[in-house]
Amino acid sequence: MVGMGALWSQVGSTLASFMFIYAIVKEYFPYQFRGYLEIYSNKLVGYVYPYIQITFHEHTGERFKRSEVYANIRTYLSASPSSSRAKRLKAHDIKDNKSLVLSMDDNEAITEEFHGVKLWWTSCKYVSKAASFSFYPASDERRYYTLTFHKRHRDLITSSYLNHVIKEGKAISIRNRQVKLYTNNSSDNWYGYKRTKWSHIVFEHPASFNTIAMDPKKKEEIINDLDMFKQGKNYYAKIGKAWKRGYLLYGPPGTGKSSMIAAMANYLEYDIYDLELTSVKNNTDLRKLLIDTPNKSIIVIEDIDCSLDLTGQRKKKKKEKDEEDEEKDPIRKKAEEEEATKSKVTLSGLLNVIDGIWSACGGERVFVFTTNYVEKLDPALIRRGRMDKHIVLSYCRFEAFKVLAGNYLDIESHHLFSKIKCLLEETDMTPADVAENLMPKSLNEDAEICLKKLIEALEVAKEEARKKAEEDARLKAEEEEAKLKENMKEEKEEKDVKCNGTLAEDVKQN
Numbered sequence: 001m002v003g004m005g006a007l008w009s010q011v012g013s014t015l016a017s018f019m020f021i022y023a024i025v026k027e028y029f030p031y032q033f034r035g036y037l038e039i040y041s042n043k044l045v046g047y048v049y050p051y052i053q054i055t056f057h058e059h060t061g062e063r064f065k066r067s068e069v070y071a072n073i074r075t076y077l078s079a080s081p082s083s084s085r086a087k088r089l090k091a092h093d094i095k096d097n098k099s100l101v102l103s104m105d106d107n108e109a110i111t112e113e114f115h116g117v118k119l120w121w122t123s124c125k126y127v128s129k130a131a132s133f134s135f136y137p138a139s140d141e142r143r144y145y146t147l148t149f150h151k152r153h154r155d156l157i158t159s160s161y162l163n164h165v166i167k168e169g170k171a172i173s174i175r176n177r178q179v180k181l182y183t184n185n186s187s188d189n190w191y192g193y194k195r196t197k198w199s200h201i202v203f204e205h206p207a208s209f210n211t212i213a214m215d216p217k218k219k220e221e222i223i224n225d226l227d228m229f230k231q232g233k234n235y236y237a238k239i240g241k242a243w244k245r246g247y248l249l250y251g252p253p254g255t256g257k258s259s260m261i262a263a264m265a266n267y268l269e270y271d272i273y274d275l276e277l278t279s280v281k282n283n284t285d286l287r288k289l290l291i292d293t294p295n296k297s298i299i300v301i302e303d304i305d306c307s308l309d310l311t312g313q314r315k316k317k318k319k320e321k322d323e324e325d326e327e328k329d330p331i332r333k334k335a336e337e338e339e340a341t342k343s344k345v346t347l348s349g350l351l352n353v354i355d356g357i358w359s360a361c362g363g364e365r366v367f368v369f370t371t372n373y374v375e376k377l378d379p380a381l382i383r384r385g386r387m388d389k390h391i392v393l394s395y396c397r398f399e400a401f402k403v404l405a406g407n408y409l410d411i412e413s414h415h416l417f418s419k420i421k422c423l424l425e426e427t428d429m430t431p432a433d434v435a436e437n438l439m440p441k442s443l444n445e446d447a448e449i450c451l452k453k454l455i456e457a458l459e460v461a462k463e464e465a466r467k468k469a470e471e472d473a474r475l476k477a478e479e480e481e482a483k484l485k486e487n488m489k490e491e492k493e494e495k496d497v498k499c500n501g502t503l504a505e506d507v508k509q510n
């Protein structure tokens with residue numbers, strides 16, 4: 001042991017002296033030959049040091065995108081038995097509060113063996129010097145793994161071992177997969193190392209297709225559609241279409257649009273990217289956000305009619321505004337211009353992101369838009385190809401009610417069902433309201449009490465709807481009567497003017 005230590009310290013001091021001499025020689029070497037010096041010195045080191053080192057960075061590329069390879073290595077190493085021998089471990093995610101994912105901590109090393117070949121993994125962290133002055137030091141950290149092995153095993157490691165690591169890492173992450181809910185950060189916070197465009201939390205919404213109350217046939221149609229999409233990689237490639245699908249969910253508030261998105265995400269096990277359009281500065285940023293979403297994601301824009309002026313009137317309004325602007329004083333005009341720079345995402349920008357050439361970057365992506373007012377949307381936005389499937393979520397009818405009764409009260413039939421069926425056909429009540437009435441409010445409330453509560457609420461709603469219809473009819477009749485009177489008055493005035501005209505003519509002639 002002592003001999004080994006002495007040997008290492010000798011190697012260390014030799015290397016240090018070599019580096020020192022090398023730095024001085026390099027300094028006085030003509031600039032043009034420094035490249036050659038580096039190549040030959042690396043070769044020389046190669047003769048003395050027989051190991052090869054490969055580095056895997058956490059972030060790659062110009063946009064500092066998270067590296068999938070790094071993530072797979074991390075997952076693989078966390079599950080590797082050799083990790084348990086590391087002294088310092090880091091806890092990562094907790095899946096269903098059951099299992100803890102552990103990985104080796106920064107600057108920790110482990111030894112692995114593959115087909116009898118020894119190799120070393122080191123987890124490293126580089127903190128840039130500027131970080132010591134930063135308020136957010138963590139943002140300037142760069143993590144990477146290094147793999148070291150003897151050069152005679154180069155082929156085995158670079159082909160078989162690394163493929164094995166990545167494949168295993170992928171398989172483990174699929175087994176431990178947790179659906180995540182992402183939201184876009186404001187464009188001003190994107191820059192700086194490791195700042196991301198999207199932030200996320202673990203998605204724990206319990207909605208599923210079993211809990212969604214709707215016509216079972218329609219529900220099955222949606223599930224089949226999702227299945228076809230998920231397994232459609234080759235089919236989409238064959239027909240020459242980007243592997244993506246758009247769903248438009250529309251209907252009154254409280255009919256289950258958001259719940260349907262949650263059910264879709266849980267069914268497909270895709271992450272949700274909830275896009276808040278109002279905090280996207282312009283079309284370029286919108287495109288960057290889209291590129292930053294990986295495969296197997298659901299990109300959601302809720303209440304699309306409220307997010308932006310997407311009703312096709314944008315250009316016309318802008319023209320009118322420009323004319324108005326010419327008359328305004330310069331200070332006010334400038335303030336308004338600054339305000340206008342806040343979000344400049346346009347309808348055409350959004351259209352191109354969903355079904356333009358950019359939409360084909362990456363695959364297996366689902367777009368979901370929701371709205372309460374489908375008629376307000378521009379037809380170009382909801383045409384097939386952009387929104388391929390339109391799903392209407394509407395008031396609760398008997399089939400949907402049965403699902404809610406099963407979920408909330410654990411019953412499949414009851415003598416009050418027939419009465420409820422009639423009332424639901426005659427009254428428009430949202431599934432949200434039906435569900436609220438079905439929910440027991442104390443331990444003493446059983447199914448019968450809850451169903452009676454629902455009947456009462458439906459009768460009240462029916463009575464209110466009848467009164468409202470009567471009131472509407474009365475107002476309409478009054479309006480028509482007023483219109484009729486107005487028309488008669490106008491006709492009379494016209495007649496009077498004509499009569500007066502002829503009278504004046506007669507007087508003139510006489």
Ligand SMILES: Nc1ncnc2c1ncn2[C@@H]1O[C@H](COP(=O)(O)OP(=O)(O)OP(=O)(O)O)[C@@H](O)[C@H]1O
Nearest residue numbers: 211212213252253254255256257258259431432435
């Ligand atoms: N079809 C449904 N099936 C099961 N539960 C529903 C359904 N519709 C509504 N609910 C219940 O009502 C509540 C509101 O539903 P949700 O948020 O999905 O409605 P929404 O259509 O998105 O409404 P909004 O248009 O106001 O966003 C949820 O808590 C959900 O449990």
Ligand SMILES: [Mg+2]
Nearest residue numbers: 257258259302
């Ligand atoms: Mg909603």
